[in-house]
Amino acid sequence: MAVDEVAEKLARLCPQAEGDSLAEHARAYGAGEVLDRLTAAVRAGRDGPGLAADLHALDEAFARHGIDGLTTGARGYETPRGGREHPVVTVWACPAPRPCSRMVPRQDGERDGAGPPCALTGLRLVSRRIHL
Template identity: 60%
Template sequence: MDAIAERLARLCPQTDGDALRERAVRYGVGDELDRLRAAVLSGERGPSVAADLDALDDAFARHGIDALSTGVRDYGSLRGATPHPGVTLWGCPSPVPCPRLVPQEGAHADAAPRCGLAGTPLVSRTFRL
C-alpha cells in the first residue's frame, strides 16, 4: 500500500460523525478535508492529496492533536539495533485498496481469502509495528 493510501486509512475512521469536520473548519482546513473526501471517492492519489493530508495534520498538530493521518511518531533505530517488528496480513487487491485486512494465521494461514467484490484473492501486506 502506498504512503497516501496508508494515511487515508488512518484518517478514515476518525472522520465518522461531525467532530473532525467541525474542528477542521475551526482550524482553517475544512476545504482540505472536503478535497480529501472527494479524492477518496474518485481514487485520486496525487501530490495534491498528500499536500491536503499534510495541511490537515499540521493544523491539528498546532492545536495539540498529533498523528491524525501519520500514525504515532517514533524514533529511528540506532546503528546495530534490531529492526521494528512487523505483522503480515491479507489485504485488499484493488489498485485503490479498501482498509480490509485479514490475519495470515489460523484458517487463512495457507491460502488467501478472496475479495467478494473483485472475485480475486487478497494480497499479502506487511506492516511495521
C-alpha cells in the first residue's frame, strides 16, 4: 500500500499553520510566496507536482535556518495488531477538496459540524469514522 506523501506532509504542516508564526517565519526565510501557493492549492483542492515541489521548497527554506523536518516526520516501524475485530474510532479530518491526512480525536458528545477549524482552509474539520 502506497502512502500519500503529500497528504502526510500537509497533515504535519496544517497544525503548525495556526496563528501567524508559520507565515511570519516563512516570509523571514524567503518562502512567504511558497506558503501562500501551498495554502491556495489546498483551499482549491489542487494537486500535482507543484504542490510536492512547494512542500519541498518550504522544508528547504526552514532547514536553511535550522528548522529541520517541518513537514517530515520521524520514521518507525509498528508491528501489525493481531485479532479479527477492528475497532472503529471517530475523528475530525481535513475538510479540503484535496484532503491532507491530519486527524484529530473526536470526543464523546461532540456534534457533527463542531470540529475545530483547519488552519490552512479556515473550514471546520469534518467527522470521519476510521476502521482500525
